[in-house]
Amino acid sequence: MGGMNALASRLVQAVxxxxxxxxxxxxxxxxxxxxxxxxxxAGRYGYDNVDAAAADAVREELxxxxxxxxxxxxxxxxxxxxxxxxxxxxxxxxxxxxxxxLGASAALALSAVVLSLLIGPPLxxxxxxxxxxxxxxxxxxxxxxxxxxxxxxxxxxxxVVLAVQLRWLPAAGHGELRHFxxxxxxxxxxxxAVNARxxxxxxxxIADMPFWRFAQWKGLSERExxxxxxxxxxxxxxITYLGLQFVTLVEGVIVVESVFGWPGIxxxxxxxxxSRDVPMVQGTALVLGLGFVLVNAVIDLxxxxxxxxxxx
Amino acid sequence: MIGxxLAMTAALALSTVSLQAxxxxxxxxxxxxxxxxxxPSTSGYIFTRMxxxxxxxxxxxxxxxxxxxxxxxxxxxxxLTWSFDLRDEVQFHNGTPMTxxxxxxxxxxxxxxxxxxxxLPVTGITAGDGTVEIALSEPFAxxxxxxxxxxxxxxxxxxxxxxxxxxxxxxxxxxxITAMEPPLSLDATxxxxxxxxxxxxxxxxxxGVSRVETRALMAESGDADFVFGLDPASVSRLGMLxxxxxxxxxxxxxxxxxxxxxHPYLADPQARQALSLAIDREGIAKAVLRYPxxxxxxxxxSVAGWHSDxxxxxxxxxxxxxxxxxRLGWVVGSDGIRTRDGERFTVTLTTYPDRPExxxxxxxxxxxxxxxGVEMIINVTNSSEIPSGHQDGSLDLGLIARNFSLIPDPIGxxxxxxxxxxxxxxxNWQDDKFADLVQGIARxxxxxxxxxxxxxxLQNDLPVIPIAWYQQTLAVSDSVTGAKIDPxxxxxxxxxxxxxx
Numbered sequence: 001m002g003g004m005n006a007l008a009s010r011l012v013q014a015v016x017x018x019x020x021x022x023x024x025x026x027x028x029x030x031x032x033x034x035x036x037x038x039x040x041x042a043g044r045y046g047y048d049n050v051d052a053a054a055a056d057a058v059r060e061e062l063x064x065x066x067x068x069x070x071x072x073x074x075x076x077x078x079x080x081x082x083x084x085x086x087x088x089x090x091x092x093x094x095x096x097x098x099x100x101x102l103g104a105s106a107a108l109a110l111s112a113v114v115l116s117l118l119i120g121p122p123l124x125x126x127x128x129x130x131x132x133x134x135x136x137x138x139x140x141x142x143x144x145x146x147x148x149x150x151x152x153x154x155x156x157x158x159x160v161v162l163a164v165q166l167r168w169l170p171a172a173g174h175g176e177l178r179h180f181x182x183x184x185x186x187x188x189x190x191x192x193a194v195n196a197r198x199x200x201x202x203x204x205x206i207a208d209m210p211f212w213r214f215a216q217w218k219g220l221s222e223r224e225x226x227x228x229x230x231x232x233x234x235x236x237x238x239i240t241y242l243g244l245q246f247v248t249l250v251e252g253v254i255v256v257e258s259v260f261g262w263p264g265i266x267x268x269x270x271x272x273x274x275s276r277d278v279p280m281v282q283g284t285a286l287v288l289g290l291g292f293v294l295v296n297a298v299i300d301l302x303x304x305x306x307x308x309x310x311x312x
Numbered sequence: 313m314i315g316x317x318l319a320m321t322a323a324l325a326l327s328t329v330s331l332q333a334x335x336x337x338x339x340x341x342x343x344x345x346x347x348x349x350x351x352p353s354t355s356g357y358i359f360t361r362m363x364x365x366x367x368x369x370x371x372x373x374x375x376x377x378x379x380x381x382x383x384x385x386x387x388x389x390x391x392l393t394w395s396f397d398l399r400d401e402v403q404f405h406n407g408t409p410m411t412x413x414x415x416x417x418x419x420x421x422x423x424x425x426x427x428x429x430x431x432l433p434v435t436g437i438t439a440g441d442g443t444v445e446i447a448l449s450e451p452f453a454x455x456x457x458x459x460x461x462x463x464x465x466x467x468x469x470x471x472x473x474x475x476x477x478x479x480x481x482x483x484x485x486x487x488x489i490t491a492m493e494p495p496l497s498l499d500a501t502x503x504x505x506x507x508x509x510x511x512x513x514x515x516x517x518x519x520g521v522s523r524v525e526t527r528a529l530m531a532e533s534g535d536a537d538f539v540f541g542l543d544p545a546s547v548s549r550l551g552m553l554x555x556x557x558x559x560x561x562x563x564x565x566x567x568x569x570x571x572x573x574x575h576p577y578l579a580d581p582q583a584r585q586a587l588s589l590a591i592d593r594e595g596i597a598k599a600v601l602r603y604p605x606x607x608x609x610x611x612x613x614s615v616a617g618w619h620s621d622x623x624x625x626x627x628x629x630x631x632x633x634x635x636x637x638x639r640l641g642w643v644v645g646s647d648g649i650r651t652r653d654g655e656r657f658t659v660t661l662t663t664y665p666d667r668p669e670x671x672x673x674x675x676x677x678x679x680x681x682x683x684x685g686v687e688m689i690i691n692v693t694n695s696s697e698i699p700s701g702h703q704d705g706s707l708d709l710g711l712i713a714r715n716f717s718l719i720p721d722p723i724g725x726x727x728x729x730x731x732x733x734x735x736x737x738x739x740n741w742q743d744d745k746f747a748d749l750v751q752g753i754a755r756x757x758x759x760x761x762x763x764x765x766x767x768x769x770l771q772n773d774l775p776v777i778p779i780a781w782y783q784q785t786l787a788v789s790d791s792v793t794g795a796k797i798d799p800x801x802x803x804x805x806x807x808x809x810x811x812x813x
Contacts, residue, residue, distance in 0.1 A: 034694060034697060035696075041426075047667075048718060049426075049427070053426050053430075055696070090351075163529065171526065171529040171530045172529070173519060259523055261521035261522070268495075
């Protein structure tokens, strides 16, 4: 199967994901208990101020309570024209809110991935080269420990140590470069814990293969062997796994954004669900779903490039 | 190879250090509120608290009304026409002058949206020569207090779209917005042409941080200079630090149980008294809320006139509660829960997690009610379930935090909650004597004796069961001085603050 074919199948997948997520979120939001007009009014006006008058105003303005099927058809039709509608709470177009928030989340997620790749794989490779050594054993303990710590706790521990005790970094906020470090480090440590194990496993396997011993036998130093024959081999499972880690990342972004006051898509999704802002929920869920397809498509292409056996 | 990798790790660690937090000359505020958008009817309280927009009438620390954008006001002899004299030389942040027409425009838009101002018997708002006249169909003495409410803020005509929806906040306050990114941040700077005294600190910012743990840590690390809304645990921790000061003040907000007085088990005032006697208010206040005391009546001492020292305090007496229930025919069953005519005494208490202490208090109440043989099911849900349960009659009990000072004169809240069958107040409870008293006060005829009489009726009949009076807390960095807490929650008081020497 060629690269174009793979892309076409991903495109079909994207359309199916869009229709499925659109329908599923619509059905879920419709079947939640409670009156949507009240929930939206609570989201808009706050708990001190929501009353029957506010709920009635919302109901009248939004024309809620119509039959489900035409509303679903309308939403799917709008979707095909890439019209996500307006947020029921703020009245702003959903696409603008998501664009704003997605940028913040993507920047955070990207820096977390880069940071995790700087921390995890180098340590994993070192450990894999000396499988069973002190570093290998220490890494196993540390990475298992890090993976077991919930991200919520990790975030608070990092704030207490790096922001409150050492005063190196701001505890929370958004807008400057230094605000990136703590939230992305929180995410990166969780990702690196797994990255390091994957890299370590791949490295240990490769270092045990005949071609590795041959390379050293013909006179290459360990460094040259790694550069010429090791890295490309280690990177294939690592990159493939990165696609799966996207799920962890999305989940982590939701928690981390709420702890650090980060105006991202995870934060927006939680608030939209709470105040029954259906277009926002549909829009954010759709963008996350399509993001997953996109990430996997990119990873397909990357693996194809790195590993000639797949492309052949 | 190994050296390269170690060097990379070290470089990463060093780059972290070089970006350490540094002091700046901007006053950073952190609070739990998110900015919905440039809309005064939803997020207006953030703009008034930050000193961006202002109201015609202000309120002092004791709740007395003071001049704002209006310098004086008066009412005609028949009580039907109010006249507000507007302050001269007031400019909006876009350089246009505030005129009687712009004020009428802002008030008419506020009146068309949901909010307390729209519920008043207003028949017309007209512009005079430097004055604004508000005509009523019946006398209403508390009208000026309604104009102190955040939704009555005065914005320039350019702030509103053609349908009245807000799209930019162009106020008259000491600070003008330089950047706003809903939902979480806002930057503002001193407005050069402000009519009043210029603020001492020229740059301020607002961050919405929903998690209270994070806010407390921001105060501790110095990332925020002014942190609003702390939880009890953070208050005790921050109180031990040298460079942070924790301020606390009792505010006119009461933690209470809203009772469906039409419920067959709860219709008899004695049944409500039994529930009230079962509540260990001091225990809840000290152990859960870490306040010095519980509420022994509905209105806290800061609600002048309505709080009465003459009232018999609400007591904690389990034996007396059990005696009342015995007398009402409720018999303790084998599992400790009372029954009457084959029906178990089971009620549902609805509450919401927006205020983190509410579910905790609900759990304590469940234990305390069980001690008198009443089974309580806790339903923690969206806050809107309380007013909607009120409307459709499905609510039994609601645990809520009720603010009596959104409008600085509590008469507005008292009227809507206990006379108008308001969504957050008494449910299926009416008292003609109470209604007469309160309507008289609203027309401007009553005095403090009438207010005390009205409070006594609530104390005796318990359409709502008070539990505790709230304390508002905030943490201020020692780099600033002059911070005060406004018990009416109208302003952060940023324009009064200055950098410490």
